[in-house]
Amino acid sequence: MKIATWNVNSLKVRLPQVLQWLADNPVDVLCLQETKMTDDKFPAAEIVAAGYHVAFTGQKTYNGVAILSRHPIADVVKNNPHFEDEHQRLIAGTVNGVRIICAYIPNGQSLESDKYQYKLRWLGGLHDWLAREMLAHDKLALLGDYNIAPEDRDVHDPVAWEGQVLVSAPERAAFVKMQEMKLVDAFRLFEQPEKLYSWWDYRQMGFRLNRGLRIDHILLSPALAATCSACVIDKIPRKWEQPSDHTPVIATLDLPA
């Protein structure tokens, strides 16, 4: 079973790339973030025609998340039942006995911003809800755009980024807290190439100069981590015409698909 996550930065613009990527990479589950559309605009028919079930929740202009799955998606939950939030940033569903949680964690903008406080509150709410979900689901995966680079090796220039949003100590502490609840960063289960990131700024030739951050992650519960045989970042879509600034992350689980 292969599960993946991709912040597409507008599904309206990126739908052809999503369909192309799925044709090239027929994963079992693909979590999308930043669909940036209301549910009435969601291209469900095109995705179903590509052989996927889909669950989604969106809003105008910002945010929006979706789960695409080759298998039926059960027990769909939209948003965190224990955190009041007008943003559409979270959707969960169960696929083949695996609890899939797709998250678009807030960016935070800057350490001085109200949005940063919202990000930390949001992470607190996520933690509390995750604890409950983990009790209910042995096999659980949290996939998405975390907007957190967990360690300096996940940052192209740690000195330049020091103290900035995405790398600040409180955000990293929230990531560590998820690891302390036994969620495992699938990417770090394996030897990886150095300086491999999942996001690059559109500006200043960020991708060509590999000025990136690893902020898109797949975290696995212990029962799933034990089955994980690979985790890769696929840089290919970042090279396509009119790309998202993020690129997909894929984990392979040795479970019957």
Place this chain on the structure above:
DNA sequence: ATGGCGGCACAATGCCGA
């Protein structure tokens, strides 16, 4: 020091992302 790119919006510039 700022914005640099890209997407979006009651549309020209401003907000937002990261």
